[in-house]
Amino acid sequence: MKRGWAVELFNGVILRESDLDWKKVPKNQIARLSLFYDGRVWNLSGKEAYFVKYRASMVPGIQESFRIERRTIGFYEGAKKICYHVDESTGKFNLEVIDNSG
Structure with a gap:
């Protein structure tokens, strides 16, 4: 893959x-x-609440213009959302921790 x-x-x-x-x-x-991203792999295991998200764009009315800009996998740990982002055009990886505890 x-x-x-x-x-x-x-x-x-x-x-x-x-x-x-x-x-x-x-x-x-x-x-x-x-x-997976061009030979690199990020693995998550031992968690209970996983998610997958995308950021994508498309020219209105032109289905062929659809493209994924960023792929994200992650998990929830208590009130924190841990996100592993990979930019689709550059391959740059970013780890983001979002604290939703208030």
Whole structure:
């Protein structure tokens, strides 16, 4: 896999972004969530609440112009949201911790 996410379930089954929409992934069965970008891999495991997000753009009315600008995987830990971002055009990685405790 060149770019995208993959999930390994507790039963060993691998689900990939190209095969399944994130909304259909059984979140309570995730053993590992991985983000791939041109040979680099970020793995998350041992967490309970994972998420996948994208930032994308498109010229209105032109479906072919759709492009992903940033891919994000992460997890929630208490009131904190831990995000692993990769910029799609530069490959730059950024770790962000958002504290929602108030």
